[in-house]
Structure formats: structure tokens, C-alpha cells
Amino acid sequence: MAVDxxxxxxxxxxxxxxxxxxxxxxxGQKRTIWAWTFLAVPILFYVIIRFxxxxxxxxxxxxxWNLLGARTWTGLDNYTRLFSDPVFWQVFRNTFAYLLxxxxxxxxxxxxxxxxxxxxxxxHGTIRALYFVPFMTSAVxxxxxxxxxxxxxxxxxxxxxxxxxxxxxxxxxxxTTNALPSILAPAIWAGLGFxxxxxxxxxxxxxxxxxxxxxxxxxxxWTVLWEITLPLLRPTIVFIVVLSSIGFLRIFDHVFNMxxxxxxxxxxxxxxxxxxxxxxxxxxxDMGYAAAQTVVLFVVLLxxxxxxxxxxxxx
Amino acid sequence: xxxxxxxxxxxxxxxxxxxxxxxxxxxxxxxxxxVGPSGCGKSTTLRMIAGLEEISSGIIExxxxxxxxxxxxxxxxxMVFQNYxxxxxxxxxxxxxxxxxTSKLSKPEKDARIDEVAGILGMxxxxxxxxxxxxxxxxxxxxxxxxxxxDPAVFLFDEPLSNLDAQLRTQMRLxxxxxxxxxxxxxxxxxHDQVEAxxxxxxxxxMKDGHIQQIGxxxxxxxxxxxxxxxxFIGAPQMNLLDATGTGTGVRLWNGAEIAVPGITLAxxxxxxxxxxxxxxxxxxxxxxxxxxxxxxxxxxxxxxxVDVGGVEVTATAPGRTPPRAGDKIGLSLSGExxxxxxxxxxxxxxxxxx
Numbered sequence: 001m002a003v004d005x006x007x008x009x010x011x012x013x014x015x016x017x018x019x020x021x022x023x024x025x026x027x028g029q030k031r032t033i034w035a036w037t038f039l040a041v042p043i044l045f046y047v048i049i050r051f052x053x054x055x056x057x058x059x060x061x062x063x064x065w066n067l068l069g070a071r072t073w074t075g076l077d078n079y080t081r082l083f084s085d086p087v088f089w090q091v092f093r094n095t096f097a098y099l100l101x102x103x104x105x106x107x108x109x110x111x112x113x114x115x116x117x118x119x120x121x122x123x124h125g126t127i128r129a130l131y132f133v134p135f136m137t138s139a140v141x142x143x144x145x146x147x148x149x150x151x152x153x154x155x156x157x158x159x160x161x162x163x164x165x166x167x168x169x170x171x172x173x174x175x176t177t178n179a180l181p182s183i184l185a186p187a188i189w190a191g192l193g194f195x196x197x198x199x200x201x202x203x204x205x206x207x208x209x210x211x212x213x214x215x216x217x218x219x220x221x222w223t224v225l226w227e228i229t230l231p232l233l234r235p236t237i238v239f240i241v242v243l244s245s246i247g248f249l250r251i252f253d254h255v256f257n258m259x260x261x262x263x264x265x266x267x268x269x270x271x272x273x274x275x276x277x278x279x280x281x282x283x284x285x286d287m288g289y290a291a292a293q294t295v296v297l298f299v300v301l302l303x304x305x306x307x308x309x310x311x312x313x314x315x
Numbered sequence: 316x317x318x319x320x321x322x323x324x325x326x327x328x329x330x331x332x333x334x335x336x337x338x339x340x341x342x343x344x345x346x347x348x349x350v351g352p353s354g355c356g357k358s359t360t361l362r363m364i365a366g367l368e369e370i371s372s373g374i375i376e377x378x379x380x381x382x383x384x385x386x387x388x389x390x391x392x393x394m395v396f397q398n399y400x401x402x403x404x405x406x407x408x409x410x411x412x413x414x415x416x417t418s419k420l421s422k423p424e425k426d427a428r429i430d431e432v433a434g435i436l437g438m439x440x441x442x443x444x445x446x447x448x449x450x451x452x453x454x455x456x457x458x459x460x461x462x463x464x465x466d467p468a469v470f471l472f473d474e475p476l477s478n479l480d481a482q483l484r485t486q487m488r489l490x491x492x493x494x495x496x497x498x499x500x501x502x503x504x505x506x507h508d509q510v511e512a513x514x515x516x517x518x519x520x521x522m523k524d525g526h527i528q529q530i531g532x533x534x535x536x537x538x539x540x541x542x543x544x545x546x547x548f549i550g551a552p553q554m555n556l557l558d559a560t561g562t563g564t565g566v567r568l569w570n571g572a573e574i575a576v577p578g579i580t581l582a583x584x585x586x587x588x589x590x591x592x593x594x595x596x597x598x599x600x601x602x603x604x605x606x607x608x609x610x611x612x613x614x615x616x617x618x619x620x621x622v623d624v625g626g627v628e629v630t631a632t633a634p635g636r637t638p639p640r641a642g643d644k645i646g647l648s649l650s651g652e653x654x655x656x657x658x659x660x661x662x663x664x665x666x667x668x669x670x
Contacts, residue, residue: 207398209398212396212400213394213400214413215366215367215386215388216365216392216393216394217414217461217465218386218388218389219413219416227413228402231402231404232404234404
């Protein structure tokens with residue numbers, strides 16, 4: 001490296017550029033270079049691990065492939081087969097049942113708990129931790145514990161309790177009508193802790209003087225809730241609704257683990273779209289068909305999220 | 316008829332007493348300012364009047380009725396908060412109308428009332444806007460409008476001008492004073508700014524550490540401060556307080572200078588605090604006190620000068636276009652009539668019969 005004699009010239013500014021090309025860049029350009037250096041790794045990762053397979057799956061949905069053989073073009077065959085498959089429509093209904101029951105129920109329960117917990121000072125931290133524990137528990141472990149709850153006498157907890165008070169047995173997981181709500185219950189319970197924490201953060205962010213001003217105006221608790229608290233919680237509600245909707249549309253592990261003898265049963269009454277995709281891909285090895293179902297799920301998720309954002313974010 | 320009376324008002328948080336037996340009586344239409352440094356209990360007092368804080372002991376009476384156990388809405392009061400507390404998701408009309416939510420007026424009557432208040436505040440054209448589209452001063456007007464629409468007997472203001480910039484604060488101060496003249500209702504105003512207190516108040520209540528230090532008109536608290544705290548809190552620049560001893564007919568300052576103080580007899584040798592406001596000190600070539608100017612702060616009309624008099628800093632004002640500069644040796648002269656005398660131990664004024 002040649003030493004520039006002017007570097008020792010004291011008449012020049014002490015921090016005059018002397019490190020070649022990089023040293024001659026402006027502060028803004030240097031920042032850009034560093035930002036892209038750090039961004040490059042995750043971008044590369046996402047392109048290879050996420051975006052490439054997504055595109056590939058879309059292509060695959062127009063092909064026939066059993067994982068080992070050649071991929072052959074079949075046009076729209078996978079989609080026509082899907083839309084004329086009664087199991088698919090059953091699964092489609094199930095998926096929306098999870099969404100349309102799960103999201104509002106979990107939203108209301110978590111808000112009611114957060115709203116009251118916010119006013120409790122006694123053992124506040126402990127109570128909040130108790131609500132958060134299910135969120136940290138593995139879905140598989142939780143599903144198996146609840147599965148035990150739902151068993152018949154003399155094993156299952158719920159039926160034993162019912163038996164002691166003389167109420168007839170309820171067939172939780174073996175009935176086509178009861179199975180879906182029975183699986184939904186632990187799924188809602190699992191997400192509750194997270195939603196409560198988010199709601200409480202939202203409640204805390206509302207300035208106290210808003211409530212004091214309302215108190216001086218003498219409006220009822222109900223009016224305060226509907227006209228002050230809920231409208232000001234709108235961003236929080238949007239966040240929770242979108243997040244929990246995506247969660248319920250993608251429900252899989254609770255269903256799979258609670259009906260593992262006959263996944264999605266009885267008679268497909270609990271089978272969600274993700275489970276159908278799983279079975280098409282890894283039981284039937286019908287990758288093209290699974291890809292077509294995946295594309296449908298992708299479109300559904302996209303539409304539902306966009307509708308919610310539009311509806312709830314309005315102004 | 317409407318009178319506000321605080322009798323032996325006490326506030327405790329657990330074992331800590333933060334407000335010690337406050338006594339105050341305010342007449343109808345009076346503008347009273349509670350002023351003091353932070354933590355002096357002025358806001359707590361106001362919030363107790365509003366009904367937002369519980370009363371530990373003592374009595375609050377509004378219009379001849381003890382309101383201790385009444386909900387805020389039943390006390391016939393309205394409050395304006397420091398951060399305005401106007402709802403961001405409601406229009407100005409709904410915000411102002413929120414104060415009428417529980418009123419028994421019909422819808423057209425309510426609308427008429429909102430329009431009237433908006434007219435007084437000059438907010439008519441902004442009624443359909445959201446708070447985000449308003450400036451700080453306009454938001455403050457909405458908050459005042461919400462209080463006015465309820466037509467209360469008492470208006471409570473909790474540092475309502477603190478969030479505004481200096482220029483707007485002066486302007487809103489003037490508007491609040493005009494509003495008071497117009498509606499003629501009792502107003503209790505809390506601030507930490509003594510200029511706000513002096514300009515707005517009919518009477519000022521100066522508080523410190525949960526005690527009332529002095530109650531009086533702006534002129535009284537300025538010219539006859541009850542103690543050294545009030546003397547230094549009211550008036551900017553601060554009053555000079557110098558060590559002195561009595562000489563019978565006057566005082567001898569810490570540096571030996573003697574001044575005759577008319578109308579008062581002081582035991583020789585009695586330890587005192589000698590108070591003199593900067594504007595009562597006249598600078599010249601010669602004077603009773605002589606020293607070196609350490610800092611000069613030009614304010615335009617006059618210049619504030621800090622003079623080192625034998626190790627003690629004395630503040631004075633110098634008028635005119637050729638004020639002394641830092642480093643100048645000057646003399647300061649004063650008249651005994653302008654002096655304020657305080658007991659060295661208790662800090663109480665010796666003029667107001669304190670002795």
C-alpha cells in the first residue's frame with residue numbers, strides 16, 4: 001500500500017479520505033452499503049426457502065407428480081378434480097367453521113379477560129402469567145391432554161364429571177357434530193394468552209384522562225366502553241383479528257393430534273384444508289393435487305386478510 | 316350564591332400526608348389560581364374538587380352543598396385537562412357534545428347549545444373536523460368548549476396551557492381571561508407558571524409542600540409577600556435575599572452597609588433576611604453596594620445584570636441603551652422603603668405584623 005505523502009501534511013484536514021474507494025463515499029452511500037450487506041442474507045434465505053417453493057408450488061398445481069417420477073403437465077385437471085370433490089367442499093366448510101367460530105369467540109373472551117384484568121391490582125402479574133402459560137405450551141402436548149379430557153368414562157375428565165352429577169355421556173370426539181367444536185376449544189384456549197397480552201397493552205395505551213374526562217361528564221360505564229375504549233382499541237383489534245384468522249385458517253396440529261387414529265375424522269367432520277393438503281401430499285403422494293389445494297388456501301388467506309384490513313382499518 | 320369552600324382538606328396516600336388542612340373560600344365569578352412548584356399539592360387539590368381523588372378528611376362545599384361523597388357529574392363542575400382529553404376518533408361536534416351526553420335536553424336543543432359554544436370559541440367552521448386536523452390551540456378550545464357546553468357552576472383548569480408553545484400560551488391566556496369576563500363563572504386554575512398566575516388571577520393561592528403559603532391578589536403577593544418562599548417564587552427575576560442584622564431604626568447588611576428602613580423598629584443585633592427586588596436597585600458609578608458585573612443579559616427594554624458584591628451575587632436591572640457590561644465595576648443604590656424584611660429563622664415577613 002503506497003503511502004500518500006499528503007496524508008502527513010498537517011495543513012490538510014486530519015480526517016481527509018485516504019482509504020481508497022470506500023473512503024470517498026458519502027455517509028449516506030456508506031449507510032446504504034451496510035444496510036444491504038445485512039439485508040442480503042435474509043433476502044437470499046427468503047428467496048430460496050420461501051419464494052422459490054411458492055412459485056414452484058403454483059407451477060406444480062398444473063402438473064402431475066408423485067415425488068419420484070417425472071412432472072407431467074395436466075393443465076387445469078387438478079383444479080377441476082378439486083372443485084368436483086365432495087371431500088374438498090366438506091373440508092372447505094370445516095376450515096371456515098374454525099375461522100368463523102374461533103376468531104370472534106377468542107376475540108370476545110380475550111377482551112373480556114383483558115378488560116377486567118386491567119382493573120385488578122391483586123396478584124396481577126401471577127394471573128397474567130397463568131393466562132399466558134397455554135400459549136407457551138406445545139400444541140401437541142396440549143392436544144393430547146385435551147384428548148384425554150374428552151374420553152369416555154372411566155378415563156375422560158369431562159365425562160367423569162358429568163357422570164358424578166348424573167348427566168349422560170357426551171361423545172366429544174366421536175360425534176360428527178361435537179368433534180369440531182371440541183377441537184376448536186383447546187385451539188382457542190391456546191391463543192388466548194397472547195391475545196390478552198396484546199389487548200392489555202392496547203388498553204394501557206389509552207390515556208387515563210380520557211376516562212377522567214368521561215367521569216366528569218358523567219357518562220355510563222357502557223358508553224365509555226362503546227364510545228371510547230373500543231374505538232380507541234381499533235388498531236389492536238385489527239391486529240388480533242387478522243393474526244387469529246390466519247391462525248384458524250391454518251389450523252392443523254390440534255386436529256391431527258386429537259384425531260390421530262383417523263386424521264380429520266370422524267367422516268372428515270373435523271378435517272381442515274391444511275390436513276387435506278398433508279394427506280394428499282404425504283399419504284397419497286399426489287403432489288400436483290396437494291399443490292392445487294395449497295394455492296386455494298393461499299388465495300383464501302389472501303382474500304380474508306385483505307377484506308379484514310379493508311373493513312377494520314377504515315379511517 | 317355559588318361558593319366553593321374547602322375546609323381542613325387533607326389528602327393522604329397510605330401514611331404519607333401530601334395535603335395538610337387546606338382552607339380556602341372562593342366566591343361566585345372569582346378567578347382563583349393555585350400556583351406552586353411541582354409536588355406542592357395544587358393538582359391534587361383540584362382533582363379533589365373535581366371528585367377524581369378521594370378526600371382523606373375535611374369538607375368540600377359547592378353552592379352550600381357538601382360534595383364529599385358526590386360523583387363528579389353531580390358536583391356541577393367541568394374540567395379542562397392538560398393534554399386536552401379530547402377523543403381522536405370523534406369530530407369536534409361530537410367531542411363538545413360529549414359533555415351533554417347525560418343531559419335531558421332534546422337533540423335540537425343540544426345542537427343549538429353546541430353551535431352557541433362553538434361560536435363563542437370561534438370554532439364553528441371546524442365542527443365537522445377530527446382533532447388530528449386541528450392545531451394545538453384549536454384542540455385546547457375544543458376542550459374548553461366541552462366544559463362550557465355543560466354550563467357548570469365551577470370551571471376547573473389543570474395546567475391547560477402547558478402543552479402549548481410560548482407564543483400560543485400567551486394568546487390562549489388572554490382568551491381564557493376574556494372568556495372569564497364573558498361567562499362570569501367561577502374558575503379554579505392550576506399552574507406552575509407564576510406569570511400565568513399573576514396575569515389571570517383575581518386571587519392567587521401560593522402552595523408549597525401541601526401547605527398554603529399565601530392567599531392574595533396579584534398586587535398583594537407581589538408587594539407584600541408573606542414569607543421568603545413567596546417573595547422568591549413571585550416575580551421574575553427573583554427577589555434578592557441578603558443577610559442582615561437589625562440596628563434599631565434600620566438594618567446593617569452582611570457587608571457592613573447601613574440602611575434606614577422607615578416605619579419599623581428592629582431590635583439591634585436581630586438576625587434578618589433583607590429582600591430587595593432587582594428593579595428597586597439603581598445602578599450607577601457609586602452606590603451602597605459596589606461590585607463587579609459578572610453577567611449581563613439584555614432583554615431589550617432593560618438589561619439584567621448579575622453583580623458580585625464581596626462574594627454574594629446580587630441581581631439588578633439596568634434600563635437604557637448603554638447598560639453596564641460584564642467586568643464593569645459599578646455601584647448599586649437602594650431605598651429602605653422598597654425593602655422587604657423577613658425573620659432569618661422562620662422566613663416570615665416582619666412587615667405584615669409577622670414580627
